[in-house]
Amino acid sequence: MITSKSLLLMLTALMIFSNEVIAEAERAAPEASAEIGEQDKYASIRENLKTCFTCHGDNGQSKLGTFPILAGQEFYYMYVQLKDMKTGLRESQVMGPIVANIEKADLKLLAMFFSEQKWPETSYEINAKQSARGQRVIDEGGCTACHLATLKGNSRIPRLANQHPEYLKNTMHDFRNEVRNNAPAMASLLKTYTDEDIDAIANYLGSFKE
Amino acid sequence: MNNKKQGGSGTLMKVGLASLLMTVGAHNVLAGEEVSGGSLFGDMQTVTQDLLDRAAGDSNNFLHTNANYEQTRFYPAQQVNRENVHNLERAWTFKMDVVDSLETTPIVINGTMFVTSSFNHVYALDAKTGKQKWHYEHEMGLITTYCCGPNNRGVAALDDMVYMGTLDARLVALDAKTGKKMWDVEIADPELGYSETMSPTIVNGKVLIGTNGGEYGIRGFVKAFDAKTGALLWTFHSIPEDSTGVWAENDATGLYMHRDIKAEKAALKKLGDPYKTLGGGVWQNMAIDRDANRAYFVVGNPSPDLYGAVRPGDNLYTNSLVAVDLDSGEKICHFQYIAHDVWDLDAVSPPILVPVKNEDGQTVKGVLHGGKTGYVYVHNASDCSLIRYSEPMVMQRDRWVLPTKEGASMLPGANGGVEWSPMATDPSQGLVYAANIHQPMTYHVEETPYPGGKLWLGGAFKVITDQQQWGNITAVDYNTGKIKWKVKTHQPMIGGVLATAGGLVFAGEGNGLFKAYNSTSGELMWQDQTEAGVNAPPASYNVDGEQYVVVGSGGNAQMNYTRGNEIIAYKLNKK
Secondary structure (H helix, E strand, O other): OOHHHHHHHHHHHHHHHHHHHHHHHHHHHHHHHHHHOOOOOHHHHHHHHHHHHHHHHHOOOOOOOOOOOOOOOOOHHHHHHHHHHHHHEEOOOOOHHHHOOOOOHHHHHHHHHOOHHHHHOOOOOOHHHHHHHHHHHHHHHHOHHHOOOOOEEEEOOOOOOOOOOOHHHHHHHHHHHHOOOOOOHHHHHHHHOOOHHHHHHHHHHHOOOO | OOOOOOOOOOOEEEOOOOHHHHHHHHHHHOOOOOOOHHHHHHHOEEOOOHHHHHHEEEOEEEOOOOOOOOOOOOOOOOOOOOOOHHHHEEEEHHHHHOOOOOOOOEEEEEEEEEEEOOOOOOEEEEOOOOOOEEEEEOOOOOOOOOOOOOOOOOOOEEEEEEEEOOOOEEEEEOOOOOOOOOEEEEEOHHHOOOOOOOEEEOOOOOEEEEOOOOOOOOOEEEEEOOOOOOOEEEEEEEOOOOOOOOOOEOOOOOEOOOOOHHHHHHHHHHHOOOHHHHHOOEOOOOOOOOOOOOEEEOOOOOOOOOOOOOOOOOOOOOOOOEEEEEEOOEEEEEEEEEOOOOOOOOOOOOOOEEEEEEOOOEEEEEEEOOOOOOOOEEOOOOOOOEEOOOOOOOOOOOOOOOOOOEEEEEEEEEOOOOOOOOOOOEEEOOOEEEEEEEOOEEEEEEOOOOOOOOOOOEEEEEEOOOHHHEEEEEEEEOOOEEEEEEEOOOOOOOEEEEEOOOEEEEOOOOOOOOEEEEEOOEEEEEEOOOOOOOOOOEEEEEOOEEEEEEOOOOOOOOOOOOOOOEEEEEEEEOO
């Protein structure tokens, strides 16, 4: 039963709560309006981004196995890749013409934009036996020394954990076959691996969850 | 400052290098005299040069990441000893914010501990309780270039400041009381492969620091910065403009290295001196001889690691012990262990200054270095010359077989022997204790031009995973080179050693065990199971009359040992 005393207490509590909410809103308000007034730092690349989203998915959260997830990937890694695609150090029939006419400053912005997005949840069909073998193959190569224990990379080193296995497999073959020539240490290492090793690594990396 | 007497039965005493020279063989001198901290060290609220100089005999504080300027990692307190070490228990555990590779050594100043984690976090803790006083997180630049883990090995202190090198190659000075950043200067350009993981060394108002980057084609150095302002005072290039050397065919132990000198000379004529991208990082602390005003350090591998054709010559001063003058940074002497290295078996473990017997049995100032080759090298400090090398501490197989495209198998593997792990000594016993690795690898070579700041190995190293790996702690008599004892461990050892006047040696393992051994016999006397790899060098200190032993349990990126985030302090259970 609600007595008049308890009702008074509840109203008082509600008023205090409301006042706090209002005060919080007032504190936040100047920042919010400032944000609205700020220039879009990505204005110069908005059109480019639409092109990117076509293959790499909205905000880089790619759902297509051959196109890597860019959302949440490391900024500096992506910036270096874009530069290398522009110079041809990393050959790509698709990406080469796209980045050819984009200035370095905008390449940097593109990398920044994608690095600020959220890596999507993934669910790949994984061969458990291959995945277990992949862990051992990764130990052989000392991969976690650079890609870190989480295999999420840092700065210059890309995130591998739950990237599309199909893309990972393709790019490892590109390293090995000297199609991708912009990371010589990776190429040297992958030349020591068999097709089965590469399949195993791709399965293992795909087995990670966010 | 309270007047309570601090420390256990061994408290404060003067044991510099000069006095050690006078007292070799006298074990009990290390027990020292008991004096009031206040009378000898003032209020101990700030770290004076005098305090840093006396660190070897200070059993209250732990003032340098390798214990003292001589880097003996011998701690003079003996409250925890062979008789009671079985009563050693956890006093407190502090969990840091970052769960990743932990190679840090805490320093302790008047009851406050300063300790770092991966990605350059610094914590000030109450050393008695583990309670946090402040926490500093470095605002990391967007570009970092490092291999082998986002490690940091600790801070150095002077006056009211602590100093840290960062992964984005900066030197940061913090207010020791608050953690507030006082200044922050660039050491080198991270985009070109420079990064910092070592603790600085501070002497005479100078902050000395080297660099990582031997896997990225940097040009290595040691730099001295003004501790007050961060101004650069001098730079010693660990790669001279003439890096050719004497075309040495054998290594320091006399073993032939299969160099094609004729081809190298032709390449030198065609390519010129490769000094600009030759590597030669200096990424471990230097030992300081205050009397001679010198710094001794070791220089790492040449770039690229495995492909030597683009870097003809001995590649000076890679894989060398080097001494420089502290005022000018000018080179005084060097000794190269492996000329034109193509195996990454470089010089990494920090050198130790200790009196040693020379070939004639006379006691001289000596320098010890534990090599990735698995040998302890003993030098005459005056001219860096080699007096002797020890018996091998790990298995040797086909050493200096040249790398091939398909992969050549050789022991030791590229991690050693002794990796960066600092050794410890017990000067009273004439012993040095080394943490060793047995990890078979294949060495693959591939022609690789300079890739502009990217990882530049010139091939690949691969661990042979179906061959057994192990490690050991080895005690070497540095006056004879003979192995006195060796204890095998289940996993390769990385992290470092601490010896104490309590007759103990402490070392951790990748499986999370932290152990104490009898320093004379190697007998296992105590162990504790932690949750991650114990791959950080242990330290010790006293607060309110109780001796603590402290170590990080956070695993290791290089060896892929289980990661964690704990700093664990132990003391005796008095029950």
